[in-house]
Amino acid sequence: MSRILYPALASLWCLLAVFASARSVRLAGDDFAKSCYREPLPDISPSSANRTVPWDIARGPGECCSSLDEVRAGIDKVDADLLMLLSQRAALVREATRFKPTRSNVDVPSRDTEVINGAVEGSVKVNLPEAIARAVFTAIINSSVDFELCIFDAFNGGF
Numbered sequence: 001m002s003r004i005l006y007p008a009l010a011s012l013w014c015l016l017a018v019f020a021s022a023r024s025v026r027l028a029g030d031d032f033a034k035s036c037y038r039e040p041l042p043d044i045s046p047s048s049a050n051r052t053v054p055w056d057i058a059r060g061p062g063e064c065c066s067s068l069d070e071v072r073a074g075i076d077k078v079d080a081d082l083l084m085l086l087s088q089r090a091a092l093v094r095e096a097t098r099f100k101p102t103r104s105n106v107d108v109p110s111r112d113t114e115v116i117n118g119a120v121e122g123s124v125k126v127n128l129p130e131a132i133a134r135a136v137f138t139a140i141i142n143s144s145v146d147f148e149l150c151i152f153d154a155f156n157g158g159f
Helices: 002-029 068-097 109-123 130-155
Strands: none
Touching (some): 068 130, 109 130
């Protein structure tokens, strides 16, 4: 009996060691959500499972927090920083209007595309999902064009 049991236990031990080793490699190097950072977003079936995920699996780049309140405080800080950066960007958009002689020069679609594509390409370097970069920069460009047209018209007596 021991001649059968010991080899079986040894095989089981080896399998457990391989599983544990593979799991630690996955945790250290692979991100289960990696495909969610590329465009298009993957077609993943909705999960009805419990959304509580153990920290050793769920954490990704930029681990920072031990509670949802800490996460929200961090998000609030980033949002405040984004508002300041968007304000600076709007000031530069307004400044750009000075160099555009006609209303038709305000929106340059090739430049819009260049900015959006540059953001999507750059998102990979900063671990930002491409879909978020595209959506945010498309919204920034579209609203900036409207803002710049308003500035152009206001300066030229359009109001």
